[in-house]
Amino acid sequence: MRRDIFQAIADPTRRAIIALVALHAMTPNAIAEHFDTTRQAVSKHLRILTECELVKQEPKGREIYYQLEIDKMKEIDQWLEQFRKIWETRFNQLDSLLTTIKK
Amino acid sequence: MRRDIFQAIADPTRRAIIALVALHAMTPNAIAEHFDTTRQAVSKHLRILTECELVKQEPKGREIYYQLEIDKMKEIDQWLEQFRKIWETRFNQLDSLLTTIKK
């Protein structure tokens, strides 16, 4: 089962889960309360997020707290880097164009 | 058929297409030459990318040039913003910790 961050964030529920656990660690039950699905569905999403290391588990008694692995999110940022270069270049081009017009 | 940028970039072939047309506009045939699939499969990917406006068409005679809509890519960047705040905070915390230790 090949897991990939991009595939992981493709699902809107998973993106919402990521946003939730980014704020503070939460248990599956607490997370599931925020959604209109079953606990098992959320559990499945958490498994996928765990598999691709976007989230990590912290067992505490019989509860398991899930927390965001912020470093993994940086991989998306790194992929965007190549495009960021392009839009910054275009912005600078536009900027110098505007400056030229002004003069 | 609800199209979503995150779902669009979930597929590795589509990410590669995005990277290709980011450099310069290309025709479907030219794009397809870079992959080990049929032109039709690429055409389907292009339709998905067009539907969610990650890419735009520029007809030129009987050829259609596809080009990246860089502004749409910024939406991914904007989504990352909420997490960027977190990792910058954590970095600063680590930084001040290191400074304290140094002292």
Add this chain to the structure above:
DNA sequence: AAATTGTGAAACCGAAAAGTTGCATATATA
């Protein structure tokens, strides 16, 4: 005008995904 070329779209297929239901296990509480 006929043939070629560049392209999109529809129909179909197999694989994977997402959700539900039911069960198993471990920890906590009565």
Add this chain to the structure above:
DNA sequence: TATATATGCAACTTTTCGGTTTCACAATTT
């Protein structure tokens, strides 16, 4: 110890996805 709670996992179903094949259409080229 018996019960309740928190959780994961496996089996099954429906939907979606990515690919192929076939066809249609418009713009070139001959």
